[in-house]
Amino acid sequence: MFLKFCVLILWIQLAWMSTWQLEQSPPSLSIQEGNDLTMHCNSSSVFTSFQWYRQEPGEGPVLLLTLVKGGEVKEQKRLTAQFGEARKSSSLHIGTAQPGDTGIYTCAGHSAPVVPAACTQTCCRLNHMATTCPQFLFMHLLA
Numbered sequence: 001m002f003l004k005f006c007v008l009i010l011w012i013q014l015a016w017m018s019t020w021q022l023e024q025s026p027p028s029l030s031i032q033e034g035n036d037l038t039m040h041c042n043s044s045s046v047f048t049s050f051q052w053y054r055q056e057p058g059e060g061p062v063l064l065l066t067l068v069k070g071g072e073v074k075e076q077k078r079l080t081a082q083f084g085e086a087r088k089s090s091s092l093h094i095g096t097a098q099p100g101d102t103g104i105y106t107c108a109g110h111s112a113p114v115v116p117a118a119c120t121q122t123c124c125r126l127n128h129m130a131t132t133c134p135q136f137l138f139m140h141l142l143a
Contacts, residue, residue: 021043021044021045022041022042022043022107022108022109023041023042023043024039024040024041024105024107025039025040025042026039026040031097032097033097033098033099034096034097034098035096035097036093036094036095036096036097037093037094037097038091038092038093038094039091039092039105039107040089040090040091041089041090041091041092041107041109042088042089043088043089043109044088045088045109045111046086046087046088046111047087047088047109047110047111048068048087048110048111049066049067049068049083049109049110050066050067050081050083050090050107050108050109050110051063051064051065051066051067051107051108051110052064052065052066052079052081052090052092052105052106052107052108053105053106053108054101054103054104054105054106055103055104055106056102056103057102057103061104061106064076064079064081064092065079065081065092067081067082067083067090068083069083070083070084070085070086070087071083071084071085078094078095078096078098079092079093079094079095080092080093080095081093090107090109092105092107
């Protein structure tokens with residue numbers, strides 16, 4: 001009986017999680033080095049937190065910023081992230097884009113008590129880099 005109850009709870013949790021979706025926009029960016037850029041992450045669901053990650057070519061993802069309160073704004077060097085008041089959106093702004101900003105940017109939404117419920121990605125690369133991101137759309141920095 002206990003096992004059936006646990007399986008039922010897991011099934012309900014998975015069905016609930018499958019309704020969470022995030023959309024990141026714009027799907028592709030092409031900017032000049034030194035320009036600013038902003039990425040947006042939107043959902044029809046409410047999240048308790050948003051996280052932004054960057055994954056450089058050939059490396060693992062690195063957490064950039066975590067937002068836990070609706071309306072929150074966090075800054076870290078040239079990065080500014082904002083959590084929407086309704087807790088359904090987030091944005092990441094990069095000031096004065098540089099070649100080191102190349103990478104895959106991931107927005108992840110978390111809804112307690114479950115681990116991250118959904119995430120979406122944008123791949124960024126420079127003209128001269130051979131790295132491609134076939135499964136993702138990308139932001140392209142022009143040197």
